[in-house]
Amino acid sequence: MSSPQADVLIVGAGPVGLTAAVVLEQLGHDVVVVDKQAEGANTSRAAVLHPHTLEILEPYGVTAELVARGVHTPTFAIRDRDRLLMAVPFTGLPTRYPYTLMISQADTERFLLERLTRLGGKVDRPVTVTAISQDADGVRAELAEGEPIRARYLLGADGMHSIVREQAGIGFTGGSYAESFVLADVRLSGGVPREEVILYFSPAGLAVVAPLPDDRFRIVATVDQAPAEPDAAFVQALLDERGPLARPARVEEVVWGSRFRVHHRIADTFRRGRVLLTGDAAHVHSPAGGQGMNLGIEDAITAASTLSRVLGGADDGLLDEHAARRRETAQGVVAMASRLTDLATAPAWARPVRNTVLGLAGRTSPARNRLALRLSGLDRR
Structure with a gap:
């Protein structure tokens, strides 16, 4: 395999991939971001940003714009028709953002992409990854549209039907x-x-x-x-x-x-060699509780931060520790969403x-x- 063209190749430019790209660009790394969809082709499924997500996005220059655009919703309520079963107030939480922020995925992606552009990054679209191979020095992604891309690491943020996860040979255990x-x-x-x-x-x-x-x-x-x-x-x-x-x-x-x-599924591992999984490529679950995009953005920030340390010379065993922690976190979130769905x-x-x-x-x-x-x-x- 020839010398890498980039430090990190990110496959998928939804909120998770864009977040990872913003973090890596801000930390000074060479990043290539590709997405198989043309601009404007993404549907807007996710609409919830929770307080912790807004906190961890603060260093990357998008939280203020998100907060200004979204609806601040201070209460999560569980109801049986008119009967209030439980009201869960966020107003007393120890955070600068004591509410659920309701905002369309399209807006979230727009603010992240604008930030990435200001940092000098971009997204190549439409670019379809067809195959992935790796050796001790890097990863090679074959493309349907042109020459292969070589990178030191690859981050899969390409959703539930992830070609990255499939090509890395990682199982996706669970059900529907x-x-x-x-x-x-x-x-x-x-x-x-x-x-x-x-x-x-x-x-x-x-x-x-x-x-x-x-x-x-x-x-x-x-x-x-x-x-x-x-x-x-x-x-x-x-x-x-x-x-x-x-x-x-x-x-x-x-x-x-x-x-x-x-589906309720979790990848068998979040890392294989020089490939890491994030977001829906790594875990999917019921929308009850509005956790999906938030968990994916957490994945992206922690994966990108850990990759930055490894690219800077730290032991790549840090990536194993990251993958294990994120998988454990995902298991807890998937279980909570399943319990809420079963109750509902x-x-x-x-x-x-x-x-x-x-x-x-x-x-x-x-x-x-x-x-x-x-x-x-x-x-x-």
Whole structure:
């Protein structure tokens, strides 16, 4: 293998890949970022940034712009229709950002890309990696569109169907939820508050309703078979079945909608030789709790920071330590999201017990505080 052209090749330019690129560029490394999608082709699934994520992004010059753009939501609420089972306030958390920040993935990517550009970096699109090989000195990525790229290390941030993970021969252990998920950004009127991210419990499945900028709401729900493009009538039926009763929510417009399947999987290892995995390439789980993008951004910052130390001469065993820690963290987050999903979709016979237990727990500050720390990511400081 000939001499590397870059210190790090990053495959994937979503929030995770862009974050890693910003960190590495700011630390003075030669970075190549490629993405198989043309600009503007990305859909906007993730919409939640938690306090810990905003904290760890601070050194990299994007937090202020994110905070100015997003909706500051101080409470995570679990409801069974109109009945409040548990309100988890973020207002008392020990952070400068005592709220959930609701912001579209498109905005998050835009601010990260602008920061990367200011640092002198860029994203090459559309570039498709077809094969990866490595030896003791570096990694070689074959491309569908041109000459191979050689780098000292490769960071896979290319999502659940990661070619990097596949080419590295890393298993992706776990399973899939039977239901599909519908996602819609809508304009609403009626009884949904803008100061809460709400997880609605229902025998028919979970529904998450959260405010977004520009007077929109994000709705995510489990259904047996989601339509490719959910219309207002479909989303209205979901809210009628699962949302508030006393002051029903009315769908005025569906701005954008999609569907997806959700898996709960974790890569068998987050490192193989000179290849590291981050974000959905390393772990996927239910959207309950809004953890996915936050965990991926954490992956990116810790992976990039560790790579910088190794590139600077530190022992590359640090990468093994990083991979083991991130995998352990991912296991905890995936388990929490699965528990919330199981609670949300409990059968009708189990609902009274579930509601009673959650209602009692919701009256105690320790239970609310523990959940706030878990959801906010501040327990991972």
